[in-house]
Amino acid sequence: MLSARLLLAVFTSTLLFTTSATLQADTQLSIMPLPAHAAPGTGSFVVDGTFQVRIEGYTEPRLERAKDRFLANLTSKTGIPLWLNDRPGGPKFIIKTEGPSKEIQQLGEDESYHLEVSPTQVTLSAPNPLGILHGLQTFLQLVDTTPQGFTIAAVTIHDSPRFPWRGIMIDSGRHFMPLEVIRQTLDGMEAVKLNVFHWHLSENQGFRIESKLYPLLQEKGSDGNYYTQDQVRDIIAFARDRGIRVIPEFDMPGHSTAWFVGYPDLASGKSPYLIERKWGIFDPAMDPTRESTYDFLDAFIGEMTSLFPDAYFHIGGDECNGKEWDANPRIQQYMREHSLKDNAALQAYFTGRVQKLVTKRGKITIGWDEVLQPDTPKDVVIQSWRGPDSLAQAAQRGNRGILSAGYYIDLNQPASQHYAADPLTEAAAKLTPEQQRNILGGEATMWSEFVTPENVGSRIWPRTAAIAERLWSPKEVTDIDSMYRRLAIVSNDLIHSGQTYQAIHEQMLQRMVGANDVTSLKVLASALEPPKEYARESLASYDSFTPLNRMVDAVPPESNWAREFHHLASLIAAGKASPEQWAQAREWLILWRDNDARLQPILPHSDLTAELEPVSHTLNQTAVIGLSALDSLQNHKPVSASVRQQQLSFLKSAEAPQAVLLDMIVPSVKLLLNATTP
Structure with a gap:
């Protein structure tokens, strides 16, 4: 019998063989996002020890730093040291930039580039540095390992994005995200051509930025975890170097408990207020009826708009339940006196007042769906979490909008589901061309209830690369199989841009078993995924003190092995x-079947793994049924009705979460079992 380690090697190499073999038949470039136009040439360009880069024409320090990053990434990918300037033979990679981009990056700037790779030279040209930044990332992804060394197939690419707004939102309010996480995320964004970093900085669980005007915001509302203004300036400069705009969000009037810990007079209820430690929607909300609230916000918004140079400023506006307003007689009297018929009208009044404070500072307001009301000014941008219909409604009314519904990467949905979400859906198709132009693009959203700095990267990457392609590439680029084939390659490429999520997965699993061999735990993990949507909230009790260090936190949102096995089961x-x-298929089922015997002796030795005993046993039993189904299908001997019913009953129970985990092999085995029906 093969050892567990050897079986895992067979399992992994077989999966990789399947992926690479399929890629050979794929005529598309193996990169993400796919470019708008690409024409193959003849021959290949070889990256070797003579490789040099030269910038011709317009240049600036940002371009020089981009060149240095490019060479560092290329060195990481090839192992060829490329830091020497005086190499024989002269430059083979020429960068030509026509002129500068805006000093403060703006929505809708030209991000196009032209990349021409021949066997003897590479030329990258663009109207401004933004296109150069994108073209460098395309070249890095084109590098391939061949018998001739590291090469790039000759190609001519003309490329530009489909949407001008392509972003990621990081929630630093619930679980604080250190600067290293932010920088890693920005590096990953550059690699896949995302251009907006939306920074969610205030929540019920924490106020995460230094205010010099109102220091109690961070002193009492952050548990000491906040960004100084100098750190924010550094991140803004770091992002600009990568062609990324930084937009802050300060959520109001709800999701704002942390504000009230230091400044309770802002609130609609009675103090004292404490930082929330659980997750959910809470009652505290700002008081829209006091002029002192707007005086405070006027000064605060002035301070923050001076810190963040981008033209856009996000004021949140989501999920205010109005319960504090309902319980406050003075607020109810105010509503009657001002003919505000309900809480939606009161929030609209509040939003209108705040929007004027933002406009006063020369900025453009962004808010979530709830901000859109009949009298919402047309220059307010709507970020839609409710879906394409809400986005289309905003566009029809003349407001510009951003789609986030379908891109909630914290919900552990497969990349294919995110890939299918499009800002211009059937609802948008009914709009006029002018109204369609109001839809600016979209943002992946990384809410942080169930992530920490340790595992947040595994929730962002690599699936967000699929979202990046949806927002960059032509609308006709929709092939799911092609997307997954290329995503597997880009996942490895992201390592060279500084992403550590693959290594963190290994570290988390090893920590769970201590000094024991981790191989059998990896085999179990290969079949598991976290629960989807919001199911996790009902499967266990969590708060901000709960360690997120168990198997559900270590496994990726989507198991590549389970997905590949499902493909095999479908074909069979x-x-x-x-x-x-x-x-x-048989090899993999044998691996999962036999793994239980190797893993069970290890599991009781750790609190982190003891809960996995039934999970491992369920995988074993599922694999046994799968092997029985394969035997039946191969030998053309149907499983008896009674045995099939017993097995289906077990599989139905196995579909339920165990230890807050889903066994993703169960649906595939059920497919095989159902195929044994005469």
């Missing part, structure tokens, strides 16, 4: 599988 059930695919 349809009678379309090759002998190699039959053998592959």
